[in-house]
Amino acid sequence: MLDTIAAEVPTLSLADQASDPDGFAQAFGKSFQRFGFAIVADHGIPHGLIDSAWRETEALFALPEEEKRRYCVAGGGGARGYTPFKTEIAKDAKHVDLKEFWHIGRDLPAGHRFAEQMAPNIWPDRPEGFKPTFLDLFSAFDTAGDKLLSAIARYLGLEANWFDQAVRDGNSVLRLLHYPPIPADAEGVRAGAHEDINLITLLLGAEEAGLELLDRDSGRWLAIRPPEGAMVVNVGDMLQRLTNHVLPSTTHRVVNPPPERRGHSRYSMPFFLHPAPDFLIETLPGTINADNPNRYPTPITAHDYLHERLVEIGLVKK
Incomplete structure (x- = not known):
């Protein structure tokens, strides 16, 4: 087993929000403010749907x-479909990540105003249950995300x-991640040190x-160890x-697994919750004061910000 000390990130129940x-907003917001992370149980995504998604x-x-x-x-910048092993690299990292992944985005109707910024989905011929499973899972993540954003708004006094x-028609992405078995002398780690681009993951x-x-x-690395079935949110x-x-x-x-687990794959499913491409990321007035002056006086659209960051991690060329 990895012997990294566990972070004391609290496990909260989303069922308490109702x-x-x-109270839920305060607990959730305080965990975010302290760690940048929270663990959420009872998130409402059906267990049967999750089991199908893993299969x-x-x-x-x-x-x-x-x-x-x-x-x-x-x-395509990895926006939809498959991104091969050893493609993505964390900002300023020396080695590419030891992973492959698949991206699913929001299905938009024909002629939608965001059609140019949000590529259509790519669906594989097999496995046969892939498309219906992940359309349902995307929708379930959307619902859970809306509830968590509501808690964040309350915590911020909004x-x-x-x-x-x-986030209506937001450019959110569901990533299916596979970290294959790795040799003992592998260069790099499964996912290098990074921060996520979006609103919440x-x-x-x-x-x-x-x-x-x-x-x-x-200044120490701390392990995140959620209970079985709980969601990690950051x-x-x-x-x-x-x-x-x-x-x-x-x-x-x-990080890479201990020797006894190196022959095993690791799978995970992050949902990167994004705002709509035209959303203006402009510092909230309530977060600006004498002790915390505005770090970002120039606003930027979510689309432009995303493009800048995708260039940094090697998924989009300048």
């Missing part, structure tokens, strides 16, 4: 490499529905050891920027 929305994910990545690469879009307009599959956060108070850079670092985007990584 009876005590302010479909394993079947997808078990396909022959040549078949998977048919779904890799040259010049109206509970403040984020609704921001909702992650399933963190029960397998490896996910760690960099604690700002101690702040992304867009939310950090919006809140003038009141809610910090915390550096995290996925």
Whole structure:
């Protein structure tokens, strides 16, 4: 087992939001403010749907490499479909990440105003249950994300529905991640130290050891160990920027497993919750004061910010 000390990130129940929305918001917001992370149980995504998603994910990545690469879009920045092993690299890292992944985005109707910024989905010929499973899972993540954004709004002193307009038709992405077995002399790690780009990330599959956060108070790497079935949620850079670092985007990584687990694959499913492409990321007035002056006096659209960051991590060329 990895012997990294566990972070004392609290496990909260999203079911509590219905009876005590302010209490849940305070607990959730304080965890975000301290760690940049929270663990959320009772998130409402059906267990049966999650089980189906794991089966479909394993079947997808078990396909022959040549078949998977048919779904890799040259010049697409990995926005949809397949991204091969050793493609993505964390900002300022020396080695590429030891992972492959598949992206699913929001299905938009024909002629939608965001059609140019949000590519259509790519669906594999097999496994057969892939498309219906992940359309349902995307919708379930969307619902859970809306509830968590409502809690964040309350914590910041905003109206509970403040984020609704921001994320309507948002450019969110569901990533299916496969970290293959690795040799003992592998260069790099499964996912190098990084921060996420989006508003918040909702992650399933963190029960397998490896996910760690960099604690700002101690400067130490701490393991994140959620209970079985719970969701790990973290702040992304867009939310950090919006809140003038009141809610910090915390550096995290996925380290390589101990020798006895190196022959095993690791799977996870992060949902990167993004605002709509035209959402203006402009510092919230309530987060600016004498002790915390505005770090970002020049606003930027979510689309432009995303493009800048995708260039940094090697998914989009300048």
